[in-house]
Amino acid sequence: SQQGEEDPQALSIQEGENATMNCSYKTSINNLQWYRQNSGRGLVHLILIRSNEREKHSGRLRVTLDTSKKSSSLLITASRAADTASYFCATALNAGNMLTFGGGTRLMVKP
Amino acid sequence: NAGVMQNPRHLVRRRGQEARLRCSPMKGHSHVYWYRQLPEEGLKFMVYLQKENIIDESGMPKERFSAEFPKEGPSILRIQQVVRGDSAAYFCASSGQLNTGELFFGEGSRLTVL
Numbered sequence: 768s769q770q771g772e773e774d775p776q777a778l779s780i781q782e783g784e785n786a787t788m789n790c791s792y793k794t795s796i797n798n799l800q801w802y803r804q805n806s807g808r809g810l811v812h813l814i815l816i817r818s819n820e821r822e823k824h825s826g827r828l829r830v831t832l833d834t835s836k837k838s839s840s841l842l843i844t845a846s847r848a849a850d851t852a853s854y855f856c857a858t859a860l861n862a863g864n865m866l867t868f869g870g871g872t873r874l875m876v877k878p
Numbered sequence: 879n880a881g882v883m884q885n886p887r888h889l890v891r892r893r894g895q896e897a898r899l900r901c902s903p904m905k906g907h908s909h910v911y912w913y914r915q916l917p918e919e920g921l922k923f924m925v926y927l928q929k930e931n932i933i934d935e936s937g938m939p940k941e942r943f944s945a946e947f948p949k950e951g952p953s954i955l956r957i958q959q960v961v962r963g964d965s966a967a968y969f970c971a972s973s974g975q976l977n978t979g980e981l982f983f984g985e986g987s988r989l990t991v992l
Binding site for chain 1: 882911913918919920921922923926934969971979980981982983984985986
């Protein structure tokens with residue numbers, strides 16, 4: 768079974784609204800990362816949060832990590848149509864760079 | 879500074895043929911990771927290589943699949959005697975020194991087996 772599971776699997780919102788995606792994982796981790804994938808393209812790294820961090824911001828992105836609940840959330844504020852993509856969380860079990868990906872959340876932002 | 883380059887972007891093979899997918903990591907990167915993605919699903923880890931060494935191949939099927947990352951040239955993922963179930967997008971990622979966390983992905987190679 769996968770280490771990371773995203774919730775919801777699909778999300779449809781209007782432009783300007785906030786989008787929240789959640790990720791749960793099973794084992795202790797070194798860090799958790801979020802990636803974005805546009806249809807038919809490769810993955811692009813968005814943000815990394817380490818196990819000793821609780822919250823991180825990058826532009827319109829806000830990531831939280833709760834290691835006691837083994838969960839993370841990605842918040843995209845003031846969404847734009849261009850944010851339409853699939854978003855994946857990925858966990859690193861140790862300090863190396865091997866990542867285990869979840870199934871993704873497919874976000875659609877309607878103009 | 880070119881990113882991770884994968885080729886071919888699209889590959890069509892008939893059952894029983896061989897597929898070779900190539901990946902050139904970012905300049906200066908010596909760690910390469912291969913992932914497989916089925917439609918509407920996440921990425922599944924296949925193999926992790928450093929130059930001339932396979933570090934972890936726990937996600938790669940024992941038969942028909944092999945990977946290498948020679949001292950010179952790109953990393954190659956080879957699938958022999960392809961079957962329809964091998965149809966997927968295969969992504970390569972690279973990283974520089976360990977402990978930086980981030981992986982840099984190529985655009986993927988989409989294999990279709992007829």
